[in-house]
Amino acid sequence: xxxxxxxxxxxxxxxxxxxxxxxxxxxxxxxxxxxxxxxxxxxxxxxxxxxxxxxxxxxxxxxxxxxxxxxxxxxxxxxxxxxxxxxxxxxxxxxxxxxxxxxxxxxxxxxxxxxxxxxxxxxxxxxxxxxxxxxxxxxxxxxxxxxxxxxxxxxxxxxxxxxxxxxxxxxxxxxxxxxxxxxxxxxxxxxxxxxxxxxxxxxxxxxxxxxxxxxxxxxxxxxxxxxxxxxxxxxxxxxxxxxxxxxxxxxxxxxxxxxxxxxxxxxxxxxxxxxxxxxxxxxxxxxxxxxxxxxxxxxxxxxxxxxxxxxxxxxxxxxxxxx
Amino acid sequence: xxxxxxxxxxxxxxxxxxxxxxxxxxxxxxxxxxxxxxxxxxxxxxxxxxxxxxxxxxxxxxxxxxxxxxxxxxxxxxxxxxxxxxxxxxxxxxxxxxxxxxxxxxxxxxxxxxxxxxxxxxxxxxxxxxxxxxxxxxxxxxxxxxxxxxxxxxxxxxxxxxxxxxxxxxxxxxxxxxxxxxxxxxxxxxxxxxxxxxxxxxxxxxxxxxxxxxxxxxxxxxxxxxxxxxxxxxxxxxxxxxxxxxxxxxxxxxxxxxxxxxxxxxxxxxxxxxxxxxxxxxxxxxxxxxxxxxxxxxxxxxxxxxxxxxxxxxxxxxxxxxxxxxxxxxxxxxxxxxxxxxxxxxxxxxxxxxxxxxxxxxxxxxxxxxxxxxxxxxxxxxxxxxxxxxxxxxxxxxxxxxxxxxxxxxxxxxxxxxxxxxxxxxxxxxxxxxxxxxxxxxxxxxxxxxxxxxxxxxxxxxxxxxxxxxxxxxxxxxxxxxxxxxxxxxxxxxxxxxxxxxxxxx
Numbered sequence: 001x002x003x004x005x006x007x008x009x010x011x012x013x014x015x016x017x018x019x020x021x022x023x024x025x026x027x028x029x030x031x032x033x034x035x036x037x038x039x040x041x042x043x044x045x046x047x048x049x050x051x052x053x054x055x056x057x058x059x060x061x062x063x064x065x066x067x068x069x070x071x072x073x074x075x076x077x078x079x080x081x082x083x084x085x086x087x088x089x090x091x092x093x094x095x096x097x098x099x100x101x102x103x104x105x106x107x108x109x110x111x112x113x114x115x116x117x118x119x120x121x122x123x124x125x126x127x128x129x130x131x132x133x134x135x136x137x138x139x140x141x142x143x144x145x146x147x148x149x150x151x152x153x154x155x156x157x158x159x160x161x162x163x164x165x166x167x168x169x170x171x172x173x174x175x176x177x178x179x180x181x182x183x184x185x186x187x188x189x190x191x192x193x194x195x196x197x198x199x200x201x202x203x204x205x206x207x208x209x210x211x212x213x214x215x216x217x218x219x220x221x222x223x224x225x226x227x228x229x230x231x232x233x234x235x236x237x238x239x240x241x242x243x244x245x246x247x248x249x250x251x252x253x254x255x256x257x258x259x260x261x262x263x264x265x266x267x268x269x270x271x272x273x274x275x276x277x278x279x280x281x282x283x284x285x286x287x288x289x290x291x292x293x294x295x296x297x298x299x300x301x302x303x304x305x306x307x308x309x310x311x312x313x314x315x316x317x318x319x320x321x322x323x
Numbered sequence: 324x325x326x327x328x329x330x331x332x333x334x335x336x337x338x339x340x341x342x343x344x345x346x347x348x349x350x351x352x353x354x355x356x357x358x359x360x361x362x363x364x365x366x367x368x369x370x371x372x373x374x375x376x377x378x379x380x381x382x383x384x385x386x387x388x389x390x391x392x393x394x395x396x397x398x399x400x401x402x403x404x405x406x407x408x409x410x411x412x413x414x415x416x417x418x419x420x421x422x423x424x425x426x427x428x429x430x431x432x433x434x435x436x437x438x439x440x441x442x443x444x445x446x447x448x449x450x451x452x453x454x455x456x457x458x459x460x461x462x463x464x465x466x467x468x469x470x471x472x473x474x475x476x477x478x479x480x481x482x483x484x485x486x487x488x489x490x491x492x493x494x495x496x497x498x499x500x501x502x503x504x505x506x507x508x509x510x511x512x513x514x515x516x517x518x519x520x521x522x523x524x525x526x527x528x529x530x531x532x533x534x535x536x537x538x539x540x541x542x543x544x545x546x547x548x549x550x551x552x553x554x555x556x557x558x559x560x561x562x563x564x565x566x567x568x569x570x571x572x573x574x575x576x577x578x579x580x581x582x583x584x585x586x587x588x589x590x591x592x593x594x595x596x597x598x599x600x601x602x603x604x605x606x607x608x609x610x611x612x613x614x615x616x617x618x619x620x621x622x623x624x625x626x627x628x629x630x631x632x633x634x635x636x637x638x639x640x641x642x643x644x645x646x647x648x649x650x651x652x653x654x655x656x657x658x659x660x661x662x663x664x665x666x667x668x669x670x671x672x673x674x675x676x677x678x679x680x681x682x683x684x685x686x687x688x689x690x691x692x693x694x695x696x697x698x699x700x701x702x703x704x705x706x707x708x709x710x711x712x713x714x715x716x717x718x719x720x721x722x723x724x725x726x727x728x729x730x731x732x733x734x735x736x737x738x739x740x741x742x743x744x745x746x747x748x749x750x751x752x753x754x755x756x757x758x759x760x761x762x763x764x765x766x767x768x769x770x771x772x773x774x775x776x777x778x779x780x781x782x783x784x785x786x787x788x789x790x791x792x793x794x795x796x797x798x799x800x801x802x803x804x805x806x807x808x809x810x811x812x813x814x815x816x817x818x819x820x821x822x823x824x825x826x827x828x829x
Binding site for chain 1: 630632651652653655656662664669670671672673674675676680684685687688691694695696698738
């Protein structure tokens with residue numbers, strides 16, 4: 001009974017996981033070399049940052065908003081990390097600083113959107129351009145080069161560093177999943193996204209809940225940027241380009257309603273895995289990688305369509321109950 | 324042959340059955356509707372009224388049985404075909420395009436514009452104005468629908484149905500959001516439609532208005548028709564008995580009110596934003612104060628001001644003798660005020676959330692355990708309320724959308740009881756709820772008052788206000804017009820004051 005309850009509550013996550021397993025089986029059949037350790041390691045590393053950002057994005061989307069400025073926030077944070085490292089800031093201070101910068105940028109969205117009532121897609125579109133152009137102006141388009149040795153992998157060496165990056169991503173995921181379930185604020189994210197007026201009438205300050213979502217999103221973007229910066233000895237000016245799309249796609253594929261109020265980070269995790277696997281897998285199977293984006297697009301559409309179908313199905317069941 | 328032109332059968336359902344997943348929603352229903360009659364359809368929520376209506380409008384295909392319109396069997400019924408036959412339905416929530424104007428809304432309902440054909444706006448506007456005039460409304464055809472009040476939107480829908488030459492008009496709880504004055508106007512509209520030979524199916528929970536408006540009444544219970552009677556030949560008590568299949572006392576719970584000290588006291592309370600003006604209101608522990616008045620008289624606005632949704636800019640609020648400054652719902656809740664809002668489906672509950680989360684939403688602080696909250700206790704609390712109020716649900720984690728209206732209201736009420744309020748403001752707590760659930764909610768309100776909760780009851784249902792309240796406060800234009808004691812309040816007097824005819828009241 002209890003297990004059935006669990007499955008019922010997480011139907012979406014289960015069906016998604018199932019499709020991911022099917023994908024893995026197909027890949028195993030047609031391109032077993034995909035499962036080489038080196039490849040899996042690359043995969044994990046490349047998607048660690050995406051997962052962190054997508055977890056933050058899940059929170060924002062749960063409240064019924066969206067933040068498309070995360071790619072630019074990521075770029076600013078990466079650049080700041082590089083610059084601070086080059087100026088010899090201590091590791092701990094640097095970590096705090098970069099996360100704070102991210103949180104500050106998130107707070108700007110979080111204040112503009114609910115306080116001034118600007119639709120989040122417009123406000124964060126503007127911020128996306130503003131952050132990116134501020135960076136271009138400040139850096140004059142130059143890359144940060146010659147980062148100090150002890151900054152790379154935080155001086156832990158590549159092996160430990162890589163483990164650390166992946167562990168942090170998983171840790172962030174677990175923490176957010178836990179908080180959503182067990183903290184009051186988690187409950188509030190859902191309530192506000194489902195109906196912000198109903199939440200207000202229950203005494204929830206939806207503006208501060210939304211501010212929190214954007215703020216956490218920014219801080220997590222800062223963290224992801226930091227984990228990306230320590231992997232290389234240079235910081236390019238175009239870091240994080242298209243990151244917002246990757247994150248939003250993973251969240252939507254993961255079954256979170258784009259209108260808010262429904263979804264889990266577990267779904268987002270599978271979404272990140274699915275979208276992150278499909279590209280490299282194509283290469284291994286021998287399909288022209290030019291198809292990658294098209295197939296990702298198809299997956300997003302399939303996810304949304306199945307979501308709509310599921311909602312319709314349950315509405316019909318509801319109708320039966322109500323009658 | 325028919326003696327009267329008006330007794331011709333326009334719509335006939337024969338032996339209609341429909342089941343969902345093996346559960347019969349309608350079983351062998353025979354129903355006939357005459358030209359120019361108002362035929363009331365009553366039954367508890369879940370009795371099958373909406374399934375019956377959907378069968379008539381073609382939104383549902385019955386498993387068996389036939390629909391006959393004008394003595395012709397309708398095959399391949401669909402909403403579009405219903406429209407061409409002249410079957411129109413007006414639902415509780417107006418189905419209009421809020422961003423479009425009145426003219427556009429009426430025109431779209433009458434004829435679908437051709438994709439590439441130019442629209443003759445002048446003619447459309449003229450026609451809209453004519454139709455509105457015909458039903459006795461002075462709505463400006465150029466106004467945007469979202470700027471209209473709920474009753475006005477309903478009139479737009481009626482105008483649209485009249486314009487579409489509707490021969491059968493289905494009205495689902497048309498007066499649910501109307502005050503007495505607008506209801507009277509609606510009756511006039513219905514009367515003139517009747518004279519034009521339009522047959523009307525009228526669904527309502529307010530039995531007293533059926534006595535005024537309906538010619539015949541059909542009672543549905545558990546998907547079957549119990550009886551069809553002439554309205555003039557059936558009493559209210561008998562109707563209720565037919566609906567519930569058991570004797571149900573019409574009497575409101577008798578209470579021996581032990582009224583305590585003043586809980587809420589407002590002095591000169593005003594809010595420019597919502598029009599509340601200079602309100603002095605006093606509510607004692609254990610007392611139920613009914614707020615009567617027309618829609619728009621400022622009852623909901625007063626509640627919203629006390630609850631901090633639209634904070635006051637003048638005057639003061641005292642709780643238990645202490646002056647308080649209520650700037651947000653948060654502060655109101657912390658001070659012990661609870662507000663059950665009017666629009667249950669939209670604001671009373673969070674529809675997508677499970678029952679347990681809904682119940683504890685306003686009192687999560689109390690479940691705090693370290694930095695997290697106690698989920699086991701949460702489930703226990705929710706389970707207690709589900710049991711205490713007999714909330715019908717498959718599971719505690721079921722989203723509230725899956726429940727019926729009465730059960731949703733019980734969940735909403737549970738949420739506020741869990742905050743253990745000093746003052747409970749109920750805004751139309753029984754609107755659109757079936758008779759059985761209504762009685763349960765009334766009993767519950769009485770019980771709460773007996774436990775010492777101060778209660779403000781806002782209701783447009785006069786018998787409810789008069790039956791439940793210790794004092795009845797009548798509002799008009801944002802202010803208190805008069806206060807009646809329970810013993811001296813009568814429906815006529817309260818209504819006269821609400822309408823502004825003070826002089827008629829002794």
